Amino acid sequence: MWAIAQAYGTTVQSLVEANQIPEPARLVVGQALVVPLKGQYYIVQPGDSLWSIGQRFQVNYLTLAQANGLNPDALLMIGTSLYIPEPTKRSAEILAYVEPRGDEISDALLDQVREASPYLTYLAIFSFEARRDGSLKAPTINPLPEIAEQNNTGIAMAITNLEDYQFSAELARDIFQSVAVQNLLLDNIIAEAKRIGNISDIHFDFERIARDQREAYNNFLRRAVERMHAEGYTVSTALAPKTRADQPGEWFMGHDYKAHGEIVDFVMLMTYEWGYSAGPPMAVSPLPQVEQVVQYALTEIPANKILLGQNLYGYDWTLPFVQGGDYAEAISPQRAIEVAKRYNAAIQFDYTAQAPYFNYYDEQGRSHIVWFEDARSIQAKFDLVKRLNLRGVGYWKLGLPFPQNWQLIGANFNVVKK
Numbered sequence: 001m002w003a004i005a006q007a008y009g010t011t012v013q014s015l016v017e018a019n020q021i022p023e024p025a026r027l028v029v030g031q032a033l034v035v036p037l038k039g040q041y042y043i044v045q046p047g048d049s050l051w052s053i054g055q056r057f058q059v060n061y062l063t064l065a066q067a068n069g070l071n072p073d074a075l076l077m078i079g080t081s082l083y084i085p086e087p088t089k090r091s092a093e094i095l096a097y098v099e100p101r102g103d104e105i106s107d108a109l110l111d112q113v114r115e116a117s118p119y120l121t122y123l124a125i126f127s128f129e130a131r132r133d134g135s136l137k138a139p140t141i142n143p144l145p146e147i148a149e150q151n152n153t154g155i156a157m158a159i160t161n162l163e164d165y166q167f168s169a170e171l172a173r174d175i176f177q178s179v180a181v182q183n184l185l186l187d188n189i190i191a192e193a194k195r196i197g198n199i200s201d202i203h204f205d206f207e208r209i210a211r212d213q214r215e216a217y218n219n220f221l222r223r224a225v226e227r228m229h230a231e232g233y234t235v236s237t238a239l240a241p242k243t244r245a246d247q248p249g250e251w252f253m254g255h256d257y258k259a260h261g262e263i264v265d266f267v268m269l270m271t272y273e274w275g276y277s278a279g280p281p282m283a284v285s286p287l288p289q290v291e292q293v294v295q296y297a298l299t300e301i302p303a304n305k306i307l308l309g310q311n312l313y314g315y316d317w318t319l320p321f322v323q324g325g326d327y328a329e330a331i332s333p334q335r336a337i338e339v340a341k342r343y344n345a346a347i348q349f350d351y352t353a354q355a356p357y358f359n360y361y362d363e364q365g366r367s368h369i370v371w372f373e374d375a376r377s378i379q380a381k382f383d384l385v386k387r388l389n390l391r392g393v394g395y396w397k398l399g400l401p402f403p404q405n406w407q408l409i410g411a412n413f414n415v416v417k418k
């Protein structure tokens with residue numbers, strides 16, 4: 001830690017605080033750290049020039065030369081450490097879901113909300129469950145509105161078709177087939193929003209919609225937008241990660257990218273869960289697959305209406321993987337580092353997926369692989385957001401510690417506050 005602090009002109013204490021490192025004297029090989037600087041450093045690679053490096057980091061090459069005391073026409077030596085001044089940050093909207101369960105919200109979850117709220121446009125409370133009769137089942141939310149208000153963060157009410165903890169196509173059908181039920185549901189949403197206060201957005205996360213209900217869902221959203229706009233609320237939706245309009249599958253058929261792009265104020269693409277608890281081990285949100293979804297979305301939805309979905313977790317799989325066998329354990333990025341440290345595992349980085357991973361053997365001799373997120377994988381997604389000029393980022397979900405993520409939001413974006 002001392003050597004890293006010396007190399008980057010900062011202090012050990014700053015590094016420890018930025019990365020919430022519990023044992024500063026014990027780092028993990030391959031661990032990524034965020035260095036709290038106004039700018040960053042880059043090691044010159046073969047073929048680099050000041051111009052190409054400036055293009056990569058969106059900094060004028062003459063500015064780079066001046067910041068490093070270099071002749072702008074001189075050749076760069078491979079291995080030279082260049083200081084990259086902080087570029088002008090662009091504005092972005094940031095949304096994060098929080099899922100309180102039970103009658104009380106744990107102190108640990110509240111701490112995560114407090115840490116994240118300064119970096120959020122919307123705190124999306126998951127979920128307000130729509131009922132077949134048009135009523136609305138609200139979760140426990142106090143003191144979430146107070147924390148949001150203290151940080152000038154708007155609340156998004158996440159309205160879902162959850163029933164018995166499962167997304168229900170039948171429940172959605174019952175709602176979509178009755179205008180009277182829809183009107184009652186919208187009345188109840190508005191009443192609850194006014195009761196809570198500090199509501200900015202009504203966020204519909206209706207999933208597993210049947211193919212024959214796609215246009216009915218679109219019509220419901222049109223009705224919802226008309227009602228919510230009249231009350232001063234924006235309307236957004238969560239969309240399954242599609243790569244074409246006619247993509248088959250129960251999670252995809254009912255989501256009409258083009259219609260949502262026209263009807264609602266913005267959407268959140270759920271670009272995660274390629275690696276998932278019941279599936280084979282792989283990165284949760286590998287960059288090529290994420291970009292494929294975004295590139296399709298851009299053919300149907302304006303870029304300024306798209307939030308890129310991002311996971312705040314990884315998974316620990318026991319090997320060999322058996323379909324239908326044990327589920328992988330969800331794991332926070334901070335916990336992943338601790339596991340690698342405990343089992344003396346070196347962290348690797350998949351440059352295609354842009355994601356870290358490592359292998360280890362537990363006390364019973366079982367083999368494991370862990371795929372998770374770190375500063376490098378998150379920065380790759382932020383670079384995609386900036387390159388494609390997207391509206392911002394949406395996170396599923398708060399509750400698993402990942403301090404580097406919030407540091408990087410502050411370094412990359414001016415977060416829009418409502």
